[in-house]
Amino acid sequence: xxxxxxxxxxxxxxxxxxxxxxxxxxxxxxxxxxxxxxxxxxxxxxxxxxxxxxxxxxxxxxxxxxxxxxxxxxxxxxxxxxxxxxxxxxxxxxxxxxxxxxxxxxxxxxxxxxxxxxxxxxxxxxxxxxxxxxxxxxxxxxxxxxxxxxxxxxxxxxxxxxxxxxxxxxxxxxxxxxxxxxxxxxxxxxxxxxxxxxxxxxxxxxxxxxxxxxxxxxxxxxxxxxxxxxxxxxxxxxxxxxxxxxx
Amino acid sequence: xxxxxxxxxxxxxxxxxxxxxxxxxxxxxxxxxxxxxxxxxxxxxxxxxxxxxxxxxxxxxxxxxxxxxxxxxxxxxxxxxxxxxxxxxxxxxxxxxxxxxxxxxxxxxxxxxxxxxxxxxxxxxxxxxxxxxxxxxxxxxxxxxxxxxxxxxxxxxxxxxxxxxxxxxxxxxxxxxxxxxxxxxxxxxxxxxxxxxxxxxxxxxxxxxxxxxxxxxxxxxxxxxxxxxxxxxxxxxxxxxxxxxxx
Numbered sequence: 001x002x003x004x005x006x007x008x009x010x011x012x013x014x015x016x017x018x019x020x021x022x023x024x025x026x027x028x029x030x031x032x033x034x035x036x037x038x039x040x041x042x043x044x045x046x047x048x049x050x051x052x053x054x055x056x057x058x059x060x061x062x063x064x065x066x067x068x069x070x071x072x073x074x075x076x077x078x079x080x081x082x083x084x085x086x087x088x089x090x091x092x093x094x095x096x097x098x099x100x101x102x103x104x105x106x107x108x109x110x111x112x113x114x115x116x117x118x119x120x121x122x123x124x125x126x127x128x129x130x131x132x133x134x135x136x137x138x139x140x141x142x143x144x145x146x147x148x149x150x151x152x153x154x155x156x157x158x159x160x161x162x163x164x165x166x167x168x169x170x171x172x173x174x175x176x177x178x179x180x181x182x183x184x185x186x187x188x189x190x191x192x193x194x195x196x197x198x199x200x201x202x203x204x205x206x207x208x209x210x211x212x213x214x215x216x217x218x219x220x221x222x223x224x225x226x227x228x229x230x231x232x233x234x235x236x237x238x239x240x241x242x243x244x245x246x247x
Numbered sequence: 248x249x250x251x252x253x254x255x256x257x258x259x260x261x262x263x264x265x266x267x268x269x270x271x272x273x274x275x276x277x278x279x280x281x282x283x284x285x286x287x288x289x290x291x292x293x294x295x296x297x298x299x300x301x302x303x304x305x306x307x308x309x310x311x312x313x314x315x316x317x318x319x320x321x322x323x324x325x326x327x328x329x330x331x332x333x334x335x336x337x338x339x340x341x342x343x344x345x346x347x348x349x350x351x352x353x354x355x356x357x358x359x360x361x362x363x364x365x366x367x368x369x370x371x372x373x374x375x376x377x378x379x380x381x382x383x384x385x386x387x388x389x390x391x392x393x394x395x396x397x398x399x400x401x402x403x404x405x406x407x408x409x410x411x412x413x414x415x416x417x418x419x420x421x422x423x424x425x426x427x428x429x430x431x432x433x434x435x436x437x438x439x440x441x442x443x444x445x446x447x448x449x450x451x452x453x454x455x456x457x458x459x460x461x462x463x464x465x466x467x468x469x470x471x472x473x474x475x476x477x478x479x480x481x482x483x484x485x486x487x488x489x490x491x492x493x494x
Contacts, residue, residue: 056310056319063307064374069330069339072303076330079323083316092316127311 006193009202013143013189013209020213021144023151027220027228032154034162036228039240041163042102043227045095046238047119049109051219052095054123056082061131062138074187081180094173101170114238118222126215133208136195140208142188144216148181253440256449260390260436260456267460268391270398274467274475279401281409283475286487288410289349290474292342293485294366296356298466299342301370303329308378309385321434328427341420348417361485365469373462380455383442387455389435391463395428 022028030036031044056079063079066072084090088097099109108114130138152174159166196202226233233239269275277283278291303326310326313319331337335344346356355361377385399421406413443449473480480486 053314053316056316057312057314060307060310060313060319063326064304064311066307067300067304069300069303069337070334072307072326073330073332073337076323076326079310079319083320083323085320087317090316090320 005202009193009196009205010189012202012206013146013192016206016209016213017144017147020210020217021147021151022213022216022220023147023154025217025220025224027224028151028155030228032158034158036163037240038102038163038165040223040227041166042104042240043238044223045099045102046104046109047115047219047223049095049099050112050115050119051123052082052092053110053112054127056092058127058130061127062135065131065135065138078180078184081176091173091176094176098170098173102165114236116222116226116237117234118225119219122215122218122222126212129208129211134204136192136201137204137208139188140192140196140205141212143185143192143205143209144212145181145185146189148185149178152178152181252449256440256443256452257436259449259453260393260439263453263456263460264391264394267457267464268394268398269460269463269467270394270401272464272467272471274471275398275402277475279405281405283410284487285349285410285412287470287474288406288413289351289487290485291470292346292349293351293356294362294466294470296342296346297359297362297366298370299329299339300357300359301374303339305374305377308374309382312378312382312385325427325431328423338420338423341423345417345420349412361483363469363473363484364481365472366466369462369465369469373459376455376458381451383439383448384451384455386435387439387443387452388459390432390439390452390456391459392428392432393436395432396425399425399428 027044031041036044059075059078059082063072063075066075080090082091084093087093096106096109100106126141129141133141156171156174159171160168192205196205225231226237227240274283274291278288283291306322306325306329310319310322313322327337329338331340334340343353343356347353373388376388380388403418403421406418407415439452443452472478473484474487
Protein backbone atom coordinates (compact mmCIF):
# COMPACT_ATOMS: atom_id res chain seq x y z
CA UNK A 1 0.00 0.00 0.00
CA UNK A 2 1.34 3.45 -0.75
CA UNK A 3 2.17 5.95 1.98
CA UNK A 4 -0.93 8.05 1.35
CA UNK A 5 -3.32 5.13 1.64
CA UNK A 6 -1.57 3.94 4.83
CA UNK A 7 -1.76 7.40 6.38
CA UNK A 8 -5.40 7.70 5.37
CA UNK A 9 -6.19 4.32 6.95
CA UNK A 10 -4.55 5.40 10.21
CA UNK A 11 -6.54 8.63 10.14
CA UNK A 12 -9.79 6.71 9.66
CA UNK A 13 -8.91 4.35 12.52
CA UNK A 14 -8.17 7.26 14.87
CA UNK A 15 -11.48 8.84 13.90
CA UNK A 16 -13.31 5.64 14.81
CA UNK A 17 -11.56 5.72 18.17
CA UNK A 18 -12.58 9.34 18.71
CA UNK A 19 -16.20 8.55 18.00
CA UNK A 20 -16.74 5.08 19.40
CA UNK A 21 -14.14 4.17 22.05
CA UNK A 22 -15.74 3.39 25.40
CA UNK A 23 -14.21 6.38 27.17
CA UNK A 24 -17.25 8.16 25.70
CA UNK A 25 -19.68 5.76 27.38
CA UNK A 26 -21.91 7.21 30.13
CA UNK A 27 -20.81 4.45 32.53
CA UNK A 28 -17.18 5.48 32.14
CA UNK A 29 -18.13 9.14 32.53
CA UNK A 30 -19.88 8.31 35.81
CA UNK A 31 -16.81 6.38 36.97
CA UNK A 32 -14.46 9.19 35.99
CA UNK A 33 -16.61 11.77 37.71
CA UNK A 34 -16.67 9.86 41.00
CA UNK A 35 -20.38 9.20 40.70
CA UNK A 36 -20.44 5.40 40.98
CA UNK A 37 -21.14 3.51 44.18
CA UNK A 38 -18.75 0.88 45.47
CA UNK A 39 -21.33 -1.73 44.44
CA UNK A 40 -21.34 -0.41 40.90
CA UNK A 41 -17.55 -0.49 40.75
CA UNK A 42 -17.62 -4.02 42.15
CA UNK A 43 -20.00 -5.03 39.37
CA UNK A 44 -17.69 -3.41 36.81
CA UNK A 45 -14.61 -5.23 38.13
CA UNK A 46 -16.41 -8.58 38.34
CA UNK A 47 -17.77 -8.36 34.80
CA UNK A 48 -14.51 -7.13 33.38
CA UNK A 49 -12.76 -10.13 34.90
CA UNK A 50 -14.59 -12.19 32.30
CA UNK A 51 -13.20 -9.97 29.54
CA UNK A 52 -9.68 -10.10 31.01
CA UNK A 53 -9.80 -13.88 31.39
CA UNK A 54 -10.76 -14.32 27.73
CA UNK A 55 -8.10 -12.04 26.22
CA UNK A 56 -5.35 -14.71 26.26
CA UNK A 57 -7.89 -17.16 24.84
CA UNK A 58 -8.58 -14.67 22.06
CA UNK A 59 -4.85 -14.22 21.50
CA UNK A 60 -4.20 -17.98 21.54
CA UNK A 61 -7.02 -18.32 19.00
CA UNK A 62 -5.20 -15.81 16.82
CA UNK A 63 -1.84 -17.56 17.33
CA UNK A 64 -3.46 -20.81 16.23
CA UNK A 65 -4.02 -19.13 12.85
CA UNK A 66 -0.42 -17.97 12.38
CA UNK A 67 1.92 -20.09 10.28
CA UNK A 68 4.84 -17.66 10.59
CA UNK A 69 6.82 -18.39 13.80
CA UNK A 70 8.08 -14.78 13.89
CA UNK A 71 4.58 -13.31 13.93
CA UNK A 72 3.44 -15.87 16.50
CA UNK A 73 6.46 -15.03 18.68
CA UNK A 74 5.51 -11.34 18.68
CA UNK A 75 1.85 -12.10 19.37
CA UNK A 76 2.62 -14.58 22.19
CA UNK A 77 3.94 -11.71 24.32
CA UNK A 78 0.31 -10.66 24.76
CA UNK A 79 -0.53 -14.01 26.32
CA UNK A 80 2.49 -13.78 28.61
CA UNK A 81 1.46 -10.26 29.66
CA UNK A 82 -1.94 -11.49 30.80
CA UNK A 83 -0.98 -14.90 32.20
CA UNK A 84 2.32 -13.81 33.73
CA UNK A 85 5.41 -15.93 34.03
CA UNK A 86 4.31 -17.02 37.49
CA UNK A 87 1.22 -16.93 39.71
CA UNK A 88 -0.22 -13.45 40.26
CA UNK A 89 2.33 -11.67 38.04
CA UNK A 90 0.26 -11.24 34.90
CA UNK A 91 -2.69 -9.04 34.06
CA UNK A 92 -5.26 -11.64 35.08
CA UNK A 93 -3.60 -12.08 38.46
CA UNK A 94 -3.61 -8.32 38.98
CA UNK A 95 -7.26 -8.08 37.99
CA UNK A 96 -8.07 -10.83 40.50
CA UNK A 97 -6.20 -8.77 43.08
CA UNK A 98 -8.40 -5.76 42.28
CA UNK A 99 -11.50 -7.93 42.68
CA UNK A 100 -10.26 -9.28 46.00
CA UNK A 101 -9.47 -5.80 47.29
CA UNK A 102 -13.04 -4.84 46.30
CA UNK A 103 -14.33 -7.61 48.54
CA UNK A 104 -14.82 -10.61 46.27
CA UNK A 105 -13.35 -14.02 46.97
CA UNK A 106 -10.88 -15.11 44.35
CA UNK A 107 -12.69 -18.41 43.85
CA UNK A 108 -16.05 -16.71 43.24
CA UNK A 109 -14.52 -14.43 40.63
CA UNK A 110 -12.71 -17.28 38.87
CA UNK A 111 -15.90 -19.35 38.93
CA UNK A 112 -17.45 -16.51 36.87
CA UNK A 113 -20.47 -16.39 39.12
CA UNK A 114 -22.81 -13.41 38.83
CA UNK A 115 -21.43 -12.10 35.55
CA UNK A 116 -24.01 -10.50 33.27
CA UNK A 117 -25.05 -12.67 30.31
CA UNK A 118 -24.53 -9.66 28.02
CA UNK A 119 -20.88 -9.52 29.15
CA UNK A 120 -20.40 -13.14 28.11
CA UNK A 121 -22.15 -12.62 24.79
CA UNK A 122 -20.04 -9.61 23.86
CA UNK A 123 -16.74 -11.18 24.92
CA UNK A 124 -17.51 -14.51 23.27
CA UNK A 125 -18.44 -12.65 20.08
CA UNK A 126 -14.94 -11.16 20.11
CA UNK A 127 -13.32 -14.62 20.33
CA UNK A 128 -15.57 -15.89 17.52
CA UNK A 129 -14.67 -12.90 15.37
CA UNK A 130 -10.95 -13.60 15.80
CA UNK A 131 -11.45 -17.27 14.96
CA UNK A 132 -13.69 -16.80 11.94
CA UNK A 133 -12.77 -13.60 10.13
CA UNK A 134 -9.72 -13.02 7.97
CA UNK A 135 -6.38 -12.78 9.76
CA UNK A 136 -6.23 -9.10 8.77
CA UNK A 137 -9.58 -8.45 10.47
CA UNK A 138 -8.62 -10.55 13.48
CA UNK A 139 -5.48 -8.48 14.00
CA UNK A 140 -7.33 -5.21 13.29
CA UNK A 141 -9.85 -6.00 16.01
CA UNK A 142 -7.09 -5.52 18.58
CA UNK A 143 -6.60 -1.91 17.54
CA UNK A 144 -8.70 -0.48 20.37
CA UNK A 145 -5.39 -0.65 22.25
CA UNK A 146 -4.43 2.48 20.30
CA UNK A 147 -6.79 4.37 22.57
CA UNK A 148 -6.14 2.51 25.83
CA UNK A 149 -3.61 4.95 27.36
CA UNK A 150 -6.21 7.71 27.08
CA UNK A 151 -8.86 5.88 29.10
CA UNK A 152 -6.37 4.34 31.54
CA UNK A 153 -4.87 7.72 32.42
CA UNK A 154 -8.30 9.20 32.97
CA UNK A 155 -9.61 6.21 34.89
CA UNK A 156 -6.68 5.70 37.26
CA UNK A 157 -6.31 9.32 38.32
CA UNK A 158 -10.06 9.77 38.73
CA UNK A 159 -10.50 6.58 40.71
CA UNK A 160 -7.65 7.44 43.06
CA UNK A 161 -8.96 10.99 43.54
CA UNK A 162 -12.67 10.29 43.83
CA UNK A 163 -13.21 6.95 45.57
CA UNK A 164 -12.03 6.56 49.15
CA UNK A 165 -12.02 2.75 48.88
CA UNK A 166 -9.56 2.77 45.93
CA UNK A 167 -5.77 2.93 46.23
CA UNK A 168 -2.83 2.54 43.84
CA UNK A 169 -2.16 -1.08 44.85
CA UNK A 170 -5.63 -2.08 43.64
CA UNK A 171 -5.06 -0.50 40.25
CA UNK A 172 -1.64 -2.01 39.57
CA UNK A 173 -3.11 -3.83 36.56
CA UNK A 174 -3.15 -0.58 34.65
CA UNK A 175 0.54 0.28 35.25
CA UNK A 176 1.88 -2.37 32.91
CA UNK A 177 -0.90 -1.78 30.38
CA UNK A 178 0.34 1.79 29.87
CA UNK A 179 3.45 0.40 28.16
CA UNK A 180 2.05 -2.93 26.86
CA UNK A 181 -0.96 -1.46 25.05
CA UNK A 182 0.98 1.08 22.93
CA UNK A 183 3.61 -1.55 22.05
CA UNK A 184 0.87 -3.97 20.94
CA UNK A 185 -1.07 -1.24 19.15
CA UNK A 186 2.02 -0.06 17.25
CA UNK A 187 2.65 -3.57 16.00
CA UNK A 188 -0.96 -4.21 14.96
CA UNK A 189 -1.26 -0.79 13.33
CA UNK A 190 1.94 -1.39 11.37
CA UNK A 191 0.61 -4.80 10.35
CA UNK A 192 -2.70 -3.54 8.99
CA UNK A 193 -1.07 -0.58 7.25
CA UNK A 194 1.27 -3.00 5.49
CA UNK A 195 -1.23 -5.75 4.69
CA UNK A 196 -4.44 -3.89 3.83
CA UNK A 197 -3.55 -3.35 0.20
CA UNK A 198 -6.96 -2.70 -1.32
CA UNK A 199 -9.73 -0.30 -0.35
CA UNK A 200 -11.92 -3.30 0.42
CA UNK A 201 -9.31 -4.54 2.88
CA UNK A 202 -8.89 -1.10 4.44
CA UNK A 203 -12.66 -0.93 4.95
CA UNK A 204 -12.56 -4.41 6.52
CA UNK A 205 -9.88 -3.15 8.93
CA UNK A 206 -12.05 -0.17 9.89
CA UNK A 207 -15.09 -2.40 10.31
CA UNK A 208 -13.11 -4.75 12.54
CA UNK A 209 -12.18 -1.85 14.79
CA UNK A 210 -15.81 -0.69 14.84
CA UNK A 211 -16.85 -4.22 15.79
CA UNK A 212 -14.38 -4.19 18.67
CA UNK A 213 -15.51 -0.80 19.93
CA UNK A 214 -19.02 -2.30 19.92
CA UNK A 215 -17.76 -5.22 22.05
CA UNK A 216 -16.36 -2.80 24.63
CA UNK A 217 -19.35 -0.45 24.48
CA UNK A 218 -21.89 -3.26 24.88
CA UNK A 219 -20.20 -4.36 28.11
CA UNK A 220 -20.69 -0.91 29.62
CA UNK A 221 -24.27 -0.76 28.30
CA UNK A 222 -25.00 -3.98 30.18
CA UNK A 223 -23.47 -2.59 33.39
CA UNK A 224 -25.40 0.66 33.04
CA UNK A 225 -28.68 -1.16 32.42
CA UNK A 226 -28.24 -3.61 35.29
CA UNK A 227 -26.67 -1.36 37.91
CA UNK A 228 -27.35 2.31 37.08
CA UNK A 229 -30.55 2.86 35.16
CA UNK A 230 -33.07 1.28 35.03
CA UNK A 231 -30.95 -0.92 37.35
CA UNK A 232 -32.85 -4.03 36.32
CA UNK A 233 -30.32 -6.59 37.49
CA UNK A 234 -30.99 -9.83 35.56
CA UNK A 235 -31.65 -13.13 37.33
CA UNK A 236 -28.44 -14.73 38.53
CA UNK A 237 -26.38 -11.55 38.23
CA UNK A 238 -24.29 -10.16 41.09
CA UNK A 239 -26.21 -7.96 43.53
CA UNK A 240 -24.04 -5.56 45.50
CA UNK A 241 -24.58 -5.59 49.28
CA UNK A 242 -24.94 -1.82 49.37
CA UNK A 243 -26.81 -0.45 46.35
CA UNK A 244 -26.67 3.23 45.58
CA UNK A 245 -23.76 5.65 46.04
CA UNK A 246 -21.41 4.90 48.90
CA UNK A 247 -18.97 7.80 48.73
CA UNK B 248 -9.02 -41.44 40.49
CA UNK B 249 -7.49 -43.91 42.87
CA UNK B 250 -3.83 -44.89 42.72
CA UNK B 251 -4.56 -48.28 41.18
CA UNK B 252 -6.63 -46.85 38.33
CA UNK B 253 -3.99 -44.19 37.65
CA UNK B 254 -1.20 -46.76 37.59
CA UNK B 255 -3.28 -48.99 35.33
CA UNK B 256 -3.90 -46.10 32.94
CA UNK B 257 -0.18 -45.37 32.73
CA UNK B 258 0.51 -49.06 32.07
CA UNK B 259 -2.03 -49.08 29.23
CA UNK B 260 -0.54 -45.92 27.73
CA UNK B 261 2.97 -47.38 27.81
CA UNK B 262 1.68 -50.54 26.15
CA UNK B 263 0.17 -48.45 23.33
CA UNK B 264 3.55 -46.80 22.90
CA UNK B 265 5.29 -50.18 22.77
CA UNK B 266 2.94 -51.41 20.07
CA UNK B 267 2.21 -48.37 17.97
CA UNK B 268 4.87 -45.65 18.32
CA UNK B 269 6.55 -44.86 15.02
CA UNK B 270 9.95 -46.18 16.06
CA UNK B 271 8.47 -49.49 14.92
CA UNK B 272 7.71 -48.16 11.44
CA UNK B 273 9.69 -49.70 8.55
CA UNK B 274 10.74 -46.21 7.37
CA UNK B 275 12.31 -45.46 10.75
CA UNK B 276 13.97 -48.89 10.75
CA UNK B 277 15.50 -48.15 7.34
CA UNK B 278 16.71 -44.76 8.62
CA UNK B 279 18.15 -46.29 11.76
CA UNK B 280 19.92 -48.99 9.83
CA UNK B 281 21.58 -46.54 7.48
CA UNK B 282 19.61 -47.81 4.51
CA UNK B 283 18.00 -44.58 3.28
CA UNK B 284 19.38 -42.47 0.46
CA UNK B 285 20.10 -38.79 0.94
CA UNK B 286 17.05 -38.07 -1.23
CA UNK B 287 14.85 -40.14 1.06
CA UNK B 288 16.18 -38.33 4.11
CA UNK B 289 15.60 -35.02 2.35
CA UNK B 290 11.98 -36.03 1.71
CA UNK B 291 11.61 -37.01 5.38
CA UNK B 292 12.99 -33.67 6.62
CA UNK B 293 10.90 -31.65 4.18
CA UNK B 294 7.68 -33.41 5.09
CA UNK B 295 8.39 -33.32 8.78
CA UNK B 296 8.85 -29.55 8.53
CA UNK B 297 5.11 -29.36 7.96
CA UNK B 298 4.52 -31.33 11.16
CA UNK B 299 7.00 -29.18 13.10
CA UNK B 300 5.46 -25.95 11.80
CA UNK B 301 1.99 -27.01 12.93
CA UNK B 302 2.90 -28.08 16.46
CA UNK B 303 2.74 -24.54 17.91
CA UNK B 304 -0.52 -24.06 16.02
CA UNK B 305 -1.83 -27.22 17.65
CA UNK B 306 -0.60 -25.99 21.04
CA UNK B 307 -2.09 -22.51 20.52
CA UNK B 308 -5.35 -24.24 19.60
CA UNK B 309 -5.19 -26.07 22.90
CA UNK B 310 -4.30 -22.89 24.82
CA UNK B 311 -7.34 -21.20 23.28
CA UNK B 312 -9.44 -23.79 25.13
CA UNK B 313 -7.87 -23.21 28.55
CA UNK B 314 -9.61 -20.87 30.97
CA UNK B 315 -7.10 -21.45 33.78
CA UNK B 316 -4.13 -19.05 33.40
CA UNK B 317 -1.85 -21.47 35.32
CA UNK B 318 -2.50 -24.35 32.92
CA UNK B 319 -2.12 -22.02 29.93
CA UNK B 320 1.19 -20.74 31.33
CA UNK B 321 2.55 -24.29 31.57
CA UNK B 322 1.32 -25.17 28.10
CA UNK B 323 2.67 -21.99 26.49
CA UNK B 324 6.23 -23.20 27.13
CA UNK B 325 5.66 -25.67 24.30
CA UNK B 326 4.99 -22.84 21.88
CA UNK B 327 8.09 -21.00 23.08
CA UNK B 328 10.19 -24.15 22.64
CA UNK B 329 9.16 -24.41 18.99
CA UNK B 330 9.06 -20.72 18.07
CA UNK B 331 12.07 -19.68 20.15
CA UNK B 332 12.49 -16.34 21.84
CA UNK B 333 14.31 -15.04 18.78
CA UNK B 334 14.92 -15.96 15.16
CA UNK B 335 16.42 -19.42 14.66
CA UNK B 336 16.47 -20.30 18.36
CA UNK B 337 13.36 -22.48 18.54
CA UNK B 338 12.61 -25.94 17.27
CA UNK B 339 11.20 -24.69 13.97
CA UNK B 340 14.31 -22.62 13.32
CA UNK B 341 16.49 -25.65 14.03
CA UNK B 342 14.41 -27.84 11.73
CA UNK B 343 14.79 -25.26 8.98
CA UNK B 344 18.53 -25.38 9.60
CA UNK B 345 18.46 -29.17 9.11
CA UNK B 346 16.55 -28.70 5.86
CA UNK B 347 19.02 -26.08 4.65
CA UNK B 348 21.97 -28.31 5.51
CA UNK B 349 20.28 -31.05 3.49
CA UNK B 350 20.25 -28.71 0.48
CA UNK B 351 16.83 -27.06 0.54
CA UNK B 352 16.36 -23.31 0.40
CA UNK B 353 14.73 -21.93 3.51
CA UNK B 354 12.05 -20.17 1.46
CA UNK B 355 11.08 -23.33 -0.41
CA UNK B 356 10.70 -25.23 2.84
CA UNK B 357 8.66 -22.47 4.48
CA UNK B 358 6.48 -22.21 1.37
CA UNK B 359 5.60 -25.87 2.03
CA UNK B 360 6.25 -26.81 -1.55
CA UNK B 361 6.50 -30.48 -2.46
CA UNK B 362 5.07 -31.81 0.79
CA UNK B 363 3.03 -34.99 0.42
CA UNK B 364 -0.75 -34.44 0.64
CA UNK B 365 -0.94 -37.34 3.11
CA UNK B 366 1.43 -35.44 5.41
CA UNK B 367 -0.90 -32.45 5.40
CA UNK B 368 -3.97 -34.59 5.97
CA UNK B 369 -2.46 -36.38 8.95
CA UNK B 370 -1.08 -33.22 10.57
CA UNK B 371 -4.26 -31.24 9.97
CA UNK B 372 -6.27 -34.09 11.48
CA UNK B 373 -4.18 -33.68 14.64
CA UNK B 374 -5.01 -29.98 14.87
CA UNK B 375 -8.70 -30.71 14.29
CA UNK B 376 -8.64 -33.37 16.98
CA UNK B 377 -7.18 -30.92 19.50
CA UNK B 378 -9.77 -28.31 18.59
CA UNK B 379 -12.82 -30.56 18.60
CA UNK B 380 -12.38 -33.31 21.18
CA UNK B 381 -12.63 -32.94 24.95
CA UNK B 382 -9.81 -31.08 26.66
CA UNK B 383 -8.80 -34.36 28.31
CA UNK B 384 -8.46 -36.04 24.90
CA UNK B 385 -6.67 -33.00 23.45
CA UNK B 386 -4.07 -33.13 26.22
CA UNK B 387 -3.83 -36.92 26.00
CA UNK B 388 -3.02 -36.72 22.30
CA UNK B 389 0.33 -35.12 23.22
CA UNK B 390 1.39 -38.23 25.14
CA UNK B 391 3.48 -39.64 22.32
CA UNK B 392 6.17 -37.43 23.85
CA UNK B 393 6.48 -40.14 26.52
CA UNK B 394 8.25 -42.23 23.91
CA UNK B 395 10.20 -39.49 22.14
CA UNK B 396 13.54 -39.93 23.95
CA UNK B 397 13.61 -43.53 22.79
CA UNK B 398 13.32 -42.71 19.08
CA UNK B 399 15.50 -39.59 19.32
CA UNK B 400 18.37 -41.49 20.95
CA UNK B 401 18.19 -44.19 18.30
CA UNK B 402 17.78 -41.79 15.41
CA UNK B 403 20.55 -39.35 16.30
CA UNK B 404 23.23 -41.92 17.00
CA UNK B 405 22.31 -43.95 13.91
CA UNK B 406 22.21 -40.93 11.62
CA UNK B 407 25.59 -39.70 12.82
CA UNK B 408 27.13 -43.15 12.47
CA UNK B 409 25.60 -44.24 9.20
CA UNK B 410 25.18 -41.23 6.91
CA UNK B 411 28.28 -39.38 5.79
CA UNK B 412 26.28 -36.23 4.93
CA UNK B 413 24.92 -35.89 8.49
CA UNK B 414 26.71 -34.17 11.37
CA UNK B 415 25.77 -33.11 14.89
CA UNK B 416 25.12 -29.47 13.90
CA UNK B 417 22.35 -30.60 11.53
CA UNK B 418 20.63 -32.56 14.28
CA UNK B 419 20.71 -29.86 16.95
CA UNK B 420 16.89 -29.84 16.95
CA UNK B 421 16.90 -33.10 18.84
CA UNK B 422 19.23 -31.94 21.64
CA UNK B 423 16.63 -29.71 23.30
CA UNK B 424 13.85 -32.20 22.65
CA UNK B 425 15.60 -34.75 24.87
CA UNK B 426 14.79 -32.58 27.89
CA UNK B 427 11.66 -30.80 26.61
CA UNK B 428 9.74 -33.93 25.62
CA UNK B 429 10.02 -35.72 29.00
CA UNK B 430 9.10 -32.51 30.86
CA UNK B 431 6.02 -32.06 28.65
CA UNK B 432 5.12 -35.74 28.83
CA UNK B 433 5.38 -35.80 32.63
CA UNK B 434 2.98 -32.88 32.88
CA UNK B 435 0.45 -34.32 30.42
CA UNK B 436 0.66 -37.78 31.98
CA UNK B 437 0.06 -36.30 35.44
CA UNK B 438 -2.87 -34.32 34.04
CA UNK B 439 -4.63 -37.31 32.48
CA UNK B 440 -3.99 -39.49 35.53
CA UNK B 441 -5.61 -36.84 37.69
CA UNK B 442 -8.51 -35.91 35.41
CA UNK B 443 -9.56 -39.21 33.84
CA UNK B 444 -11.85 -40.22 36.66
CA UNK B 445 -14.06 -42.79 34.96
CA UNK B 446 -13.24 -45.86 32.89
CA UNK B 447 -14.90 -44.14 29.94
CA UNK B 448 -12.51 -41.22 30.32
CA UNK B 449 -9.49 -43.50 30.71
CA UNK B 450 -10.47 -45.29 27.51
CA UNK B 451 -10.83 -41.90 25.78
CA UNK B 452 -7.29 -41.02 26.92
CA UNK B 453 -5.97 -44.30 25.49
CA UNK B 454 -7.88 -43.74 22.25
CA UNK B 455 -6.44 -40.24 21.95
CA UNK B 456 -2.92 -41.63 22.24
CA UNK B 457 -3.76 -44.30 19.66
CA UNK B 458 -5.07 -41.57 17.36
CA UNK B 459 -1.81 -39.65 17.76
CA UNK B 460 0.34 -42.72 17.07
CA UNK B 461 -1.75 -43.10 13.89
CA UNK B 462 -0.95 -39.48 12.94
CA UNK B 463 2.79 -40.16 13.28
CA UNK B 464 2.61 -43.58 11.62
CA UNK B 465 0.61 -42.30 8.63
CA UNK B 466 3.31 -39.74 7.91
CA UNK B 467 5.95 -42.45 7.62
CA UNK B 468 3.58 -44.62 5.55
CA UNK B 469 3.28 -41.75 3.09
CA UNK B 470 7.05 -41.33 2.91
CA UNK B 471 7.57 -45.06 2.44
CA UNK B 472 4.94 -45.25 -0.30
CA UNK B 473 6.23 -42.21 -2.19
CA UNK B 474 9.99 -42.65 -1.78
CA UNK B 475 10.78 -46.28 -0.86
CA UNK B 476 8.27 -48.75 -2.21
CA UNK B 477 6.45 -48.67 -4.54
CA UNK B 478 8.08 -45.19 -4.74
CA UNK B 479 5.05 -43.77 -6.51
CA UNK B 480 5.74 -40.11 -5.82
CA UNK B 481 2.44 -38.23 -6.18
CA UNK B 482 2.02 -35.27 -8.56
CA UNK B 483 3.47 -32.09 -7.09
CA UNK B 484 5.54 -33.87 -4.46
CA UNK B 485 9.26 -33.31 -3.99
CA UNK B 486 11.47 -35.39 -6.26
CA UNK B 487 15.01 -35.85 -4.99
CA UNK B 488 17.75 -35.05 -7.48
CA UNK B 489 19.48 -38.36 -6.84
CA UNK B 490 17.04 -41.20 -6.28
CA UNK B 491 18.26 -44.42 -4.77
CA UNK B 492 20.88 -44.99 -2.08
CA UNK B 493 23.69 -42.46 -1.95
CA UNK B 494 25.89 -43.84 0.81
